[in-house]
Amino acid sequence: MVRKYVGLWILVLAMAVILPGTSLAAGVIKIGAVYPLTGDVASTGQECKSGVELALDIINNSYDIDIPFAKTAGIPSLGGAKLEAVFSDSQGSPQTGISAAEYLISNNGVVAMVGAYQSSVTKTVSQVTERMHIPMVCSDSTSTALTERGFHYFFRANPNVTIGAQDQFEFLEGMRKQGHSINRIALVYENSEWGSSVAEQEKICAKKYGYEIVADVPYSHSTTDVSSEVARIMDAHPDVVMENSYVSDEILYTEAFKLHNFTPPALMSWTGHTDRSYLKTVGPDADYFVVLSEFNLAMAKTIPAIKQVNDLYRKKFGHDLTENAVRSFNAPFVLADAINRAGSTNPDAIQKALTETNMSAGIMPWKGIQFDQNHQNQYASLVLQQMVKGEFQTVWPPNVATMKIVWPFPGWGK
């Protein structure tokens, strides 16, 4: 009978041992990637995965595109060694993220990590990498706290929520200067780690710039119905609604606003609004929201490389680049740059090289990528965009705008 126990354990041990545990095979550098490939935000997770895969394709092969590491094949200083991403599913849970990270490090011998989209998962994944001294470059999580823990091995290339809220309010200030009367703000946000951290920053900015929060509406991301939320928002008669939702809730809100023919001067939103699932579902109802974003295809007017990269992406995946894919696209380049300068795959050497990063931002409209003392990219910023006839156009800041902003919100079905 004891044998039955031992038998089971030998089975498990065998499973654990048989797993590929190669570290650096000749000419291949393994990078771990933790994303929510299943679960609530799996569609986003898959987009992130596609972004990483595209990045690696460009880095590993030679393309005539004017972004770092496109023209070369592989890592030049390591004889053209190729990067390989090993993906592991976080299932959207911080706990599972730990298992994923542990597995990638122990059983796949990854020398660096990217991920993990959800800030709460990135928190725990980066704890593992910090303890194991593996460098991690995140380009898709926005919680400011991630870069305020004093970690040595964690770097963030994209803007955080503090920057995001700041950009939103600078935009509002700009609109005020153009003569629009804006004072009343309704905040509606999904009530988990991301949504509430954005709301926190927005409240701070509102106070700083002198706006009144007339409705504070946190809600559960898994809600089946938003009528009471929308009732509260409408009741407050806001000038601007700032919405921070993931895909499914964004769909509910857009439809509810339309149902009630709710037309405040401005409807602002962020993440959920650029997701393909959302856009496919609501169609033209997505137009004219003022959406905070890191990227849109209209930027190709000033950054030609975007068109080439998008063509590649479309060939590989069958549809245009999305913001989610682009966010995750950036991290592998930062790693490639660091590994190249370090001339080694030693994690500590990579970490040191990362601190000295000073590179072009590739297809992002930033001045560059350079980390401050908190390991936050100091040049990361966001733009505001509006969708018109199915295409996103940048409307703010003025120097990169591709279209004049439509203000106030013109109404539904226009």
Add this chain to the structure above:
Amino acid sequence: MENQLLQMVVDGLLMGSIYALIAVGMTLIWGVMNIINFAHGAFLMLAMFLTFWADKLWGIDPLVSLPLVALIMFFVGWGTYSTTVRKVLTGPILAQLLVTFGIAIFLVNLAVFLWSPDYQQLRGTLISGTWRFPLFVVSEAKVVAALASVVVFAGTYWWLKKTRLGRAVQATSISKEAAALMGINTERVFGITFGVALALLGVAGSLLCNFYYVFPSVGDMFGLLAFAIVALGGFGSVPGSFLGGLMIGLAEHLGGLYLGPQYKYAVIFIIYLGVVSIRPKGLFGW
């Protein structure tokens, strides 16, 4: 908040009727078989996907496919009962609780496997308009869904009270042994009950597709709400679940408006906890 009050009451009653339709299947299963169907939400999701693909692939509008979906779900229910649920009815309570849980996990992930986790929604169905009244606004789809729910509900109640089969179901839920002694084929009754419960889910899912989006986990919250409704209205009581559904719908909307949307589910569950600590079997349960 006053001008939103009527809107909230209307919305609460509309959604409440739909919740009630979802819950009544669970209360039937419970009343007859003493099993809590943890897979209720997952089956609702299945019904929604059936409706969705019927429209997407073959252009069949949800209102048209409704009877067919209900029929398919009936057989899915009977099949599920015969193959799995039946085998645990004689076992410990824990097994009964867990088997439907296992079915739920399996179904949800089967959906992920087959149809991806993406959110999808039907557009341009027969009833996609909006009705505007002086003090409130409603979507045509929701109103039709609510009315249909009430009609189906009434039909189910009539079936239980007036038809032989329905009365057999009632008898079995009161006492399985006595029913068997009276010559009722309790096995068949169980299978039919499970089938009817899932057919009701088929109706609800079909109606929901007119205004709700589908994805593998869509049933989760509906399932949880169904628990609260069934327990509130009383396990086994059909009128109880209707009343419970309306109460929960109202509590959700009014609670969300006055206390804050982030608390609306807490309100529902606190009401439930309050009711069962005074009346453990729910308002009308036995």
Add this chain to the structure above:
Amino acid sequence: MVTKIVNQRQPTLGGHRRNKSKVKIDHLWMPAAALLFCILPLVYDNHHFQHVLILVFMYALLGQAWSLAGGYAGMISFGHIAFFGFGAYTSTLLFLDTGLSPWLGLFAGGLISAMFAVLIGYPLSKLRGHYFAIATIALQQVVQILFSNWSLVGGANGLSLPLKSGWGYFQFSSKLPYYYIILGLYALSVLVTYWMIRTKPGFYFRAIANDEDSAKRLGVHIARYKSLALGVSAFFAALAGTFYAQYVLYIDPASILNINMSTIIVLVATLGGAVYLFGPLVGALILIPISEYARAWLGGTGRGVDLMIYGLLIIIIVIYQPNGVMGWLQRLRNFRRRPGPTGLSIQAQQGKP
């Protein structure tokens, strides 16, 4: 020897002589297994493997805690995660706000969790079976929502523990100390379960589980003993909570107060066999590695196949062996001794020495 506590006091017919050598072999497996578990992480020095082992024993502890209330006392709870959460939050808050050592926080969390359990145990004691189960779900939902909106506990943002190292901080850069601590906590829970079951509370628990009405008529104070079961159960669940906080360094309502984790606890206990002393451990030993490794191999494709297998497994186990794996092992053992109709060994039946 498959230690099913319920059978321990069954009388044997005819005063048969125990087969002494068989008893010796039977009793050896426990220290052997203990030794195995102690040296396992040292033998295979792989971080992920050690992490899986830690998860196994954390869930074994949770399952053991659950079995006290759910297995022996028949209080099937799907909301046990709330107690886990109380433990995690208590120790973390105490550390962040007052600098209290997490070791003391460990016990503070246990006590607070137990107090809360006893408090709600009284009103909930009126509920039975399925009604109780759903009430616990309602409780879990309410706790999760309240914590998500309560700024004192960090709301939806959760709480982060600063990265440190050392016994004083209950944080370590190697996984081994974590492993031995959770092993120790689990062992403690087993000892307490063993002791409780053999004493008066244990008998009352089982009386309540088997037939509550008769127990009441015989004078068992239902509310008091149900609350006691829940309280002790909550205490150990909270210990696991603090451990988790110190291991993961980040807690938020979405990840440690959710219904999925709560249900896994139930599964672990029942898969192994909720009324067997080592049932939860067996359950954890099976479920956790399967889920971890299945996800590692299949999950990357993102199509939910690993969870489909999980669901099927639950269905199969529950239909064919509702007493869990330990129940199945016990049947095998009884079968080997060729039991007669009363389930006792033939030797005993015949009254032979």
